[in-house]
Amino acid sequence: MDRTDATLRELFAVQPPAGLDRRLREALREEPRALDALIDRFHVEASERGIARLLYGRGRDVAAGRGRRHAEQARQELAEYLAGRRTFFTVPVDLAGIGEFQDRVLTEANRIPFGEVTSYADLARRIGHPRAARAVGNALGANPVPVIVPCHRVIRGDGSWGHYAFGGALKTRLLALERATPLLIGCASTRIVCRRGCAHEQRIGENGRVVFASVADAAGVGYRPCKVCKPRDAAA
Amino acid sequence: MDERTFERLAQEYSGRLYAVAYRMLGHRADAEDAVQRALLKCFAARASYSPRWAVSTWLYRAVANVCIDELRRRKVRGEQVDDVEATVRPAAVGQRLDLTRALETVPREARVLLALHYVDGLGYRELAAIRGISVNTVKSQLTRGKAILKKALQAGGHDGSD
Numbered sequence: 001m002d003r004t005d006a007t008l009r010e011l012f013a014v015q016p017p018a019g020l021d022r023r024l025r026e027a028l029r030e031e032p033r034a035l036d037a038l039i040d041r042f043h044v045e046a047s048e049r050g051i052a053r054l055l056y057g058r059g060r061d062v063a064a065g066r067g068r069r070h071a072e073q074a075r076q077e078l079a080e081y082l083a084g085r086r087t088f089f090t091v092p093v094d095l096a097g098i099g100e101f102q103d104r105v106l107t108e109a110n111r112i113p114f115g116e117v118t119s120y121a122d123l124a125r126r127i128g129h130p131r132a133a134r135a136v137g138n139a140l141g142a143n144p145v146p147v148i149v150p151c152h153r154v155i156r157g158d159g160s161w162g163h164y165a166f167g168g169a170l171k172t173r174l175l176a177l178e179r180a181t182p183l184l185i186g187c188a189s190t191r192i193v194c195r196r197g198c199a200h201e202q203r204i205g206e207n208g209r210v211v212f213a214s215v216a217d218a219a220g221v222g223y224r225p226c227k228v229c230k231p232r233d234a235a236a
Numbered sequence: 237m238d239e240r241t242f243e244r245l246a247q248e249y250s251g252r253l254y255a256v257a258y259r260m261l262g263h264r265a266d267a268e269d270a271v272q273r274a275l276l277k278c279f280a281a282r283a284s285y286s287p288r289w290a291v292s293t294w295l296y297r298a299v300a301n302v303c304i305d306e307l308r309r310r311k312v313r314g315e316q317v318d319d320v321e322a323t324v325r326p327a328a329v330g331q332r333l334d335l336t337r338a339l340e341t342v343p344r345e346a347r348v349l350l351a352l353h354y355v356d357g358l359g360y361r362e363l364a365a366i367r368g369i370s371v372n373t374v375k376s377q378l379t380r381g382k383a384i385l386k387k388a389l390q391a392g393g394h395d396g397s398d
Binding site for chain 2: 009012017021025115182183184186187191206214220222
């Protein structure tokens, strides 16, 4: 070790804050607040084209014919999402019957990256109606497929949550869940990087998972993007 | 691994995990949050811990994974973090401020390796196992990261040696 190394080691040293061990011990003893159990409170209405409505509370799935397959897929993807094992949905949605403005708002909302938030005003700007923040809020409030089209990632400009069809408490929990769920996972043995939730990613063993901040970072240390889930930095 | 053993390990490594997280994130509260989240993940997955792995490799990978994902979110939000530990000796504050700022100029993959290497003196093989990369990649990333860090420290008035 040369002199620079010795100096850097000294510079890198950090005094841990007082009470760190006690706080960590307490955190380990807290009951984990998993969202998995909430899956039974979600219900879907599916048409042949895809999921037409997602409801929260008492009820049951409504689907017929090919719609049943969509309903089953939605239920499985939702369960994985709530368990922190999925960061994107592939189940088709059926937004037939909604107006053009709402369609543009929901399409734009669907582009908000997993784990991120944006404001109503920003979303209004992105669809070319910078003064229509309130109308954007109304369009999101009438989102027929919350969670799948992530209207919970839109908040007020002052940082408060704003209205959420399934309640502010659930919005808080969904955003916290997304904050605790990594997006890009590399497999240490295959050196392939996937989006969390890809079928290939789900086969990676617990001890072979490496998180990356971008596809470019992963490529820089010898990982290639998955050809199935096609992670892109734009999606990150 | 039983609960008691895990708690003992968590206590043994908490300071070093915190130091790595702090050097990655440059922010005290975020570093503590990252250590807590990493330990909770390891605690939940303790049944799958394989003794073939060194405990340090397992824990450091978990904390590196959490920190890297936090940096991803920051990149999207375009946040800059400016927080310097209040507990350091006054004479060293300038240097440590330089280091915190200088580390922000180092690419993330190199930064995580520098933090692990200089906080706990981990060797190339263990660094490779923690990040799931080859030993040669570890060496090249460390060399690159160190060069960027030295340059940034020199630009900040610190020569990177003594």
